[in-house]
Amino acid sequence: MNGGGTDSKQADLAVVGAGIIGLATAHRYIREHTGCRVVVLEAEARPAMHQTGRNSGVLHSGIYYRSGSSKAGLAVAGRSSMVEFCRERDIAHEVCGKVIVAVDSSEQDRLAVLAERAVLNGVKAELIDARRLAELEPHCAGVEALHIPETGIADYGAVCAALIAEIESAGGEVRTTAAVVALSEQSGGVRITTTAGDVEASWLVNCAGLRCDQVAELAGAACGFRIVPFRGEYYELVAERAHLVNNLIYPVPDPSFPFLGVHLTRMIDGTIHAGPNAVLALAREGYGWSDISRAQLREHLTNRGLWRLARRHWRAGAGEVWRSLNPAAFTRALQRLVPAIEPKDLARSEAGVRAQAMDANGELADDFAVTTAGRSTHVLNAPSPAATSSLEIAKMIVSRIGA
Numbered sequence: 001m002n003g004g005g006t007d008s009k010q011a012d013l014a015v016v017g018a019g020i021i022g023l024a025t026a027h028r029y030i031r032e033h034t035g036c037r038v039v040v041l042e043a044e045a046r047p048a049m050h051q052t053g054r055n056s057g058v059l060h061s062g063i064y065y066r067s068g069s070s071k072a073g074l075a076v077a078g079r080s081s082m083v084e085f086c087r088e089r090d091i092a093h094e095v096c097g098k099v100i101v102a103v104d105s106s107e108q109d110r111l112a113v114l115a116e117r118a119v120l121n122g123v124k125a126e127l128i129d130a131r132r133l134a135e136l137e138p139h140c141a142g143v144e145a146l147h148i149p150e151t152g153i154a155d156y157g158a159v160c161a162a163l164i165a166e167i168e169s170a171g172g173e174v175r176t177t178a179a180v181v182a183l184s185e186q187s188g189g190v191r192i193t194t195t196a197g198d199v200e201a202s203w204l205v206n207c208a209g210l211r212c213d214q215v216a217e218l219a220g221a222a223c224g225f226r227i228v229p230f231r232g233e234y235y236e237l238v239a240e241r242a243h244l245v246n247n248l249i250y251p252v253p254d255p256s257f258p259f260l261g262v263h264l265t266r267m268i269d270g271t272i273h274a275g276p277n278a279v280l281a282l283a284r285e286g287y288g289w290s291d292i293s294r295a296q297l298r299e300h301l302t303n304r305g306l307w308r309l310a311r312r313h314w315r316a317g318a319g320e321v322w323r324s325l326n327p328a329a330f331t332r333a334l335q336r337l338v339p340a341i342e343p344k345d346l347a348r349s350e351a352g353v354r355a356q357a358m359d360a361n362g363e364l365a366d367d368f369a370v371t372t373a374g375r376s377t378h379v380l381n382a383p384s385p386a387a388t389s390s391l392e393i394a395k396m397i398v399s400r401i402g403a
Contacts, residue, residue: 097148213225
């Protein structure tokens with residue numbers, strides 16, 4: 001990787017953002033176009049510092065997403081592609097399965113809906129009773145559960161390292177500390193002005209994550225979408241209590257709230273992470289309450305769509321803030337799934353920020369969103385299951401370049 005320079009570089013493809021989708025896109029393109037010139041432009045000092053480097057490491061099955069959506073199709077295909085990628089490169093991963101748990105009878109109807117969706121989405125899933133649940137997760141409380149055996153976990157940091165190595169071995173380049181500040185269309189290409197110099201490319205792909213809407217605006221391709229950052233806070237079970245969770249335990253999602261709710265996930269290193277909640281971040285990279293950007297505050301306050309969203313979900317939002325500020329409340333949410341968890345069992349872990357796109361009406365985009373303007377492609381909404389789906393998203397993006 002290169003971390004600077006002021007030269008103007010010719011490239012067939014420039015990718016903005018060295019998270020897993022940007023790297024997968026560059027990797028796919030350079031594989032399909034032997035001898036092409038590819039440069040990845042990353043604003044930070046290292047690749048994968050934000051969503052990719054701070055996610056839960058889950059290989060999602062595709063069960064949650066609307067049938068026929070890009071999320072559903074690409075998650076199902078992407079899980080298989082990612083498992084194959086990891087297996088071929090000896091990257092740590094495990095297809096360990098997960099359970100989605102109905103803690104009482106009031107949640108069983110929603111669990112049945114998920115079981116029907118699994119069939120529509122081509123996801124292997126089985127409704128199991130409390131006895132079978134106890135065999136899989138002895139400390140979990142529930143009257144019924146949906147067992148998804150093909151869900152797994154992976155080391156996405158190692159995936160990114162492998163992608164970079166293969167990009168560079170094929171002649172591509174990853175340039176860090178190269179934040180994009182301007183774009184201009186030229187005959188047959190795009191001129192990209194960055195803090196590390198200019199790049200001229202035949203095509204640009206914007207995979208800038210938390211900043212993707214800002215990059216898209218430079219090309220007139222934001223299409224009314226605006227990224228609203230939501231922080232997800234995690235705890236980790238202390239080592240002597242890690243035995244309370246074998247693999248992955250999820251609640252039945254509330255259809256009136258656009259996030260999954262706190263859950264328990266075994267990470268690839270064996271630690272058990274609990275979370276995330278979902279609170280409005282006060283900066284694009286706002287990993288704590290003290291991370292405050294005046295520009296982001298102004299954006300929140302003037303975002304009428306956000307005010308509409310707040311009016312619809314203020315009760316649930318207030319609950320998320322309360323759990324953020326009150327560890328005991330966070331613990332109680334986890335105790336619905338695993339009653340034996342106590343406040344002393346939890347230690348604060350690293351938070352993440354979800355780059356969630358919202359339209360002008362305050363509707364959160366519920367599917368991946370990709371737009372094209374001139375000679376550029378822009379990934380404007382790619383939260384979870386984006387890491388799982390990244391190789392398939394890249395395949396889709398590359399197939400559209402120049403189309």
